[in-house]
Amino acid sequence: MTSTPDSPGTTPRKARAKRSRAESGGSRAEKKEQTRQALLDATIDLVDDRSFGSISLREVARGAGIVPTAFYRHFASMEDLGVTLVEDAMRVLRRALREARRDLSSRGMPTARDSLSTLLKKVHSDESQFRFLIRERHGGVAEVRRAIATELLLFSRELAIDLARVPTLTEWGAADLEVAADLVVSIMMTTVAELLDGDGREATERALVERAEKQLIMVFLGMAQWKPER
Template sequence: MATGRGRAERTSVHDADDAGSVSEAGSRAERKEQTRRRLLAVTLKLIEQRSLASLSLREVAREAGIVPTAFYRHFASIDELGVELVDEAMRPLRQMIREARRGQAAHGDIIVDTVAILARQVRAHPNQFRFLTRERYGGVAGVRRGIATELRLFTSDLTVDLSRLTVGLDWTSDDLEMAAGLMVAAMLGTVMELLEVDDRHPEDAEFVLDRAQRQLRLIVLGMGEWRSKP
């Protein structure tokens, strides 16, 4: 007959085994995520001065320190990795700007906050934005579609917010979308200009940001005078 001490020892061993299994599974998941992040990072590094279409899977795997077959544990192809890079760049930017537009930013001036967020993200992740601007018309169809989709989502978010700001002006949905598109285009232009600024001349960045604010204010002022055709 098993003693109480024997049962306790077996229970303790089982609990330890379970804890070890959970810890091992967690470690595997962490290692997999680390490798995935490394693949994304080395791809951005490799395409600083070249296109995504010029990369081979073997080249990316070698730079990340893994065998080519291990690449497929994370992405089905270089194209899929590129689409993930689009999401990594655009999703947080859309979220932060959405919060600024909806009054959650501290400054209180939506245009100032929007331009500041944009500048901060470009400074923090220049390679991501170089990738976006280069691949928007690049040779990888899936990535082009991914960028176009993100820009449509950006425009759609802004269209919804503009509909709230123009209550009583009887704007059509087409006109709202047109105004949102103008704002998104202005922000894209700002991104491209910021990427060309020399860090040794911060006054150039200030000029770009000041003009970006004035462009957005000009669009808003024009909206106040616009009336949709019946």
């Protein structure tokens, strides 16, 4: 028996695999969760080279192997699905940088090279989710855009809490710590965007990472000289 290639508009292989598992054994709750995940995976497939605002509920449902009306058993709207994608992608980003700063309090200032190396690995392994975050950060769907802004703010505050544990920063106030954390997060997000928009050559990637490393080092050096307001 020969297989035929996917024709335009058919379900992507990854989403079909999810659907197949959803249709196999398991409790009703498990099947519902599997179908919900299939909807998320189908959406990530669709937004790989398109904006979230350009895809339709019908396309997402078809990609997950369900009828459009069944979509509402899992998400209240396309905007709701988009916000869930943001939350999932931000969890990936948090894990990427948390690994590099896990022992921040004992080591002092974070190591720029280690942080960027960890981030680079995550970008390569979860490129679709990072591409979605970068594209929709200034995209046309307001709910998704606001969700990304909120998640990045929370991430900056989480980093600020870690920075407060650094011995040389114990006298810093919350406002100064959050400004420093915002700078670090902005550099990281800009680097991700440049990596995703790059030509894929190793030399180009290395140059982008080295530039980001210099930027982070400058931030860390500036933090060491900053006199916090009392």
